[in-house]
Amino acid sequence: MKSRGPVTLVFAVLTLLGLAGQALLVRKVDALRPEATLEEVLYIPSAKAVKRMGLGYTGLVADIYWTRAVQYFGRKHGKGSTRYELLYPLLDITTSLDPNLVPAYEFGSTFLAQRPPQGAGQPEKAVALLEKGISANPNEWKLYLHLGFVYYFEIKDYLAAARALQHAAEMPGGNPELRAIAGTLAQHGGDLQTSRQLWMMVYQNEKQAQLRKNAERHLAAIDNDEIVTVLEAAIADFRRRTGRDPKSWAEMNANGYGRTVPIDPQGDAYLLIEGRVEVAHPETFPFITKGLPPGQQPSIGPQIVVQ
Amino acid sequence: MPAIEILGLEKKYEVGFLRKTEKVALKPFELAVQEGEIFGYLGPNGAGKTTTLKLLMGLIFPTAGSARLLGRHWRDPDVKTEIGFLPEQPYFYDYLTATELLEYYGELSGMDPTAQRLRVPEVLERVGMTAAASTQLRKFSKGMLQRVGIAQAIIHDPKLVILDEPMSGLDPMGRLEVRDIIHSLKDEGKTVFFSTHILSDAETLCDRVAVLNEGELRAIGVVADLTAQVGGKVEVVWQGEKAKPAVEALGAECRTTASLVRAVLPEAKLDAALDAIRQARERLVSVTPVRATLEDYFLQKLGRKPLEEVETR
Amino acid sequence: MNSRVLTIAANTFREAVRDRVLYNLVFFALLMAGGSILVGQISIDIERQVVVNLGLTAVSLFGVVIAIFIGIGLVSKEIEKRTLYTVLARPVRRWEFIVGKFFGLVITLVVNTFLMSLGVLLALLYVAHKLERGDLTVVVAIYFIVLQFVVVTALALLFSSFSSPLLSAVLAFAVFIVGTFAEDLRGFAAMSQGVTRVGATIAAYLMPNFAALNVIAEAAHAKPVAGNLILFNTVYALLYALAAVAGAVLIFERRNLK
Incomplete structure (x- = not known):
């Protein structure tokens, strides 16, 4: 076919170039536009307005807002931002559009409540969101569990936390183990053992990958805090006996403190610097409160939300 | 050098949605149209005439075979500066006037703007459309569209003119005019290749014809040669009624006017008929051979008559 | 550029200009621009915002309808009504037809958008009594709307290269x-x-x-648009249109015309 071959080739190349080029440009435009996009979102700050404008396709619109909320959080989190002003409005719109979107309450409360940079640091908003969720979904015991979490870890109102967990334990499908935890909560509020039990609860019951991962990280952080506490006690003992700081783990081992170099939950050896215990990679280890280098902020951790 | 050479063109279609079956629209064939000829492409409706013309113009693609136009490869787009084409039942941009339409096609054919300005009124005159030169095509009748269609096919003074059913939609006067145009194109040394199912047009116009039936090429040749293949008939006229039953028994159709009986019968039966008339002692008036028409050829060779066109007015 | 492409583009533009339905659509868009003044008067203090929001949304929506309507009408219809036969019987390559159509459509849309936008700008002038620096964003928004039309047209062309007019419209x-x-x-x-x-x-x-490609909200608030965004969006729209038109050519080159 004379003259058809080259034409096909030229236009096939043009098609591919165009497609590849536009995909690259979309990424550039996206990088430029997150702020602009969010302004659009804010332009309709009312869930009712969005509902009307959704023309009855509220399920779909809810899904869109849900995606926006997750993307918003992921994007901000990726940048290490400490301000998440739009997280609550987005979640509020999402859950008003689809009050039965349970993952939105779970995800939302977790990331609203946690302190920056792991979250928005707005535990009262998280409570409001969960209470909205509970009134729309009175049979979801996990919403009470999350409520208990927010009270326990962020607001530190152990009585309210105990009440919420008690609820969760009594509901159909609810985990009865929670009853025991709820019972000890009031007395032992704030200790690592209770925290561990609570996070184990989430870890074992949560199907949502992001939230499971979050619980896993919390558990690792608790492990770390416990290990570091033990190590620090040993070092203090060493100091009392010798009157100086130990120089290395080997020296500690030689003096009868352990037999090997201690390893943190990330798989790295703990550092022993001027008598302080430090984790090797604090930048990838969120939620830990012990073993941080002096002045180091808790890390934002690896991306929590898939971007 | 032939103006058109068809080298084994074949077109198959897949029909059906779930269970596809193959339908052959055109079986492979060879055909050469010489330069300066008026060539008729004949066949009943649905024989594959339009398919062939669309293949030649590159509107559809063949499943096999190729062709040469004016000695060039048929897919060479530039060869089309020398070809004019009128599709079947043409439809044009109805928001244009006849003049604008011809100018548009002239430009697309790469005509020089000055030559074009002179050429447009000339061609409109030739197809008898001068009066409607600045009328929008949406106000045109079917016959007028057909004339504009012929005008656009010859606007760029092509060497080869391909016309699909050029006489359709025209009244008898219009048909006569188109015949004249085709004749004059031949006089200018152009090649005209046209399809038709109106056999009388082909008989009066064509140097040679090809006959197509059910996607298959059945015959190529001069009209007289084709009709000669059909057994000739004779007309016998005599005075008196007594021989009539005997002649009718030979398979003749008899018609009586005043005292004369006319019978048309195959040549082979002539002797028997003459015997019958002689035995009845009736007076023989005349014996004339009847020239076979393409219609006879169609009836005899294809077993069918090409559908006569339904006139629109 | 190739003269046949230009001829086809010019004829496409002529066809659109002579189509009365288009005038109706442009008229409606202008009506909405005018109507926005009334709505603006009701909503106290945000007249300018309402005029820009409503006016540009009207331009955008009616423009998209026009883009799809003529984009498909002018190509699918040519195939359906067989006007294409006599065009492709000329020394016109199939890609020239598609590319010429595309340019003709783009010219048409630019002119249409210009007319409709003029209405919006006049309404704005009527409300605000003067044009300010911030109104430049309105121009940028209109420019983005044109880019959007370029992409929609290219897509309409792509769809009509392989499907019926109705289906093409639905797809677009x-x-x-x-x-x-x-x-x-x-x-x-x-x-x-x-x-x-x-x-x-x-x-x-x-x-x-x-x-x-939608910065109507920014335009309503007279917020500036980043120069980079203008550049990237331009390149983006052109590349996307290129891909769609080239894809249309690839399909159309192989198509058997009914």
């Missing part, structure tokens, strides 16, 4: 709507896993990104 509208949520679509894709994620990501990136 569907893609327009999906493209308006392009960012969310990419969000969905990013949240899925495994093979689905690969498929969804490819699909999301194949869809046009109309969200980024």
Whole structure:
């Protein structure tokens, strides 16, 4: 076919170039536009307005807002931002559009409540969101569990936390183990053992990958805090006996403190610097409160939300 | 050098949605149209005439075979500066006037703007459309569209003119005019290749014809040669009624006017008929051979008559 | 450029100009621009915003209808009504026909948008009594609307290269709507896993990104638009249109005309 071959080739190349080029440009435009996009979102700050404008396709619109909320959080989190002003409005719109979107309450409360940079640091908003969720979904015991979490870890109102967990334990499908935890909560509020039990609860019951991962990280952080506490006690003992700081783990081992170099939950050896215990990679280890280098902020951790 | 050479063109279609079956629209064939000829492409409706013309113009693609136009490869787009084409039942941009339409096609054919300005009124005159030169095509009748269609096919003074059913939609006067145009194109040394199912047009116009039936090429040749293949008939006229039953028994159709009986019968039966008339002692008036028409050829060779066109007015 | 492409483009423009239906659409858009003045008077203090929001939305929506309407009408119809036969019987390459049509359509849309936008700017002038620096964003928004039309037209052309006019229109509208949520679509894709994620990501990136081409809200608030965004959006729209038109050519080159 004379003259058809080259034409096909030229236009096939043009098609591919165009497609590849536009995909690259979309990424550039996206990088430029997150702020602009969010302004659009804010332009309709009312869930009712969005509902009307959704023309009855509220399920779909809810899904869109849900995606926006997750993307918003992921994007901000990726940048290490400490301000998440739009997280609550987005979640509020999402859950008003689809009050039965349970993952939105779970995800939302977790990331609203946690302190920056792991979250928005707005535990009262998280409570409001969960209470909205509970009134729309009175049979979801996990919403009470999350409520208990927010009270326990962020607001530190152990009585309210105990009440919420008690609820969760009594509901159909609810985990009865929670009853025991709820019972000890009031007395032992704030200790690592209770925290561990609570996070184990989430870890074992949560199907949502992001939230499971979050619980896993919390558990690792608790492990770390416990290990570091033990190590620090040993070092203090060493100091009392010798009157100086130990120089290395080997020296500690030689003096009868352990037999090997201690390893943190990330798989790295703990550092022993001027008598302080430090984790090797604090930048990838969120939620830990012990073993941080002096002045180091808790890390934002690896991306929590898939971007 | 032939103006058109068809080298084994074949077109198959897949029909059906779930269970596809193959339908052959055109079986492979060879055909050469010489330069300066008026060539008729004949066949009943649905024989594959339009398919062939669309293949030649590159509107559809063949499943096999190729062709040469004016000695060039048929897919060479530039060869089309020398070809004019009128599709079947043409439809044009109805928001244009006849003049604008011809100018548009002239430009697309790469005509020089000055030559074009002179050429447009000339061609409109030739197809008898001068009066409607600045009328929008949406106000045109079917016959007028057909004339504009012929005008656009010859606007760029092509060497080869391909016309699909050029006489359709025209009244008898219009048909006569188109015949004249085709004749004059031949006089200018152009090649005209046209399809038709109106056999009388082909008989009066064509140097040679090809006959197509059910996607298959059945015959190529001069009209007289084709009709000669059909057994000739004779007309016998005599005075008196007594021989009539005997002649009718030979398979003749008899018609009586005043005292004369006319019978048309195959040549082979002539002797028997003459015997019958002689035995009845009736007076023989005349014996004339009847020239076979393409219609006879169609009836005899294809077993069918090409559908006569339904006139629109 | 090739003279046949220009001839076809010019004729396409002429066809659109002579089509009365188009005037009706342009008229409605102007009516809405005028109507926005009335609505603006009711909403105290935000007259300017309402005029810009309503006016530009009207331009955008009617423009898209026009883009799809003529984009498909002028190509599918040519195939359906067989006007194409006599064009392709000329020394016209099929790609020249598609490219010529595309340019003709783009010229038509630019002129249409210009007329409609003039209405919006006049309404703005009437409300604000003067044009300010901030109104430049309105011009940028109009420019983005034109870019959006270029993409829609290219898509309409692509769809009509292989399907019937009605189906092409439905497809083009569907893609327009999906493209308006392009960012969310990419969000969905990013949240899925495994093979689905690969498929969804490819699909999301194949869809046009109309969200980024919509700065009507910014225009309403007279907020400036980043120069980079103008540049990137321009290149983006041109590349997307290139891909769609080239794709249309690839399909059309092989098409048997009925």
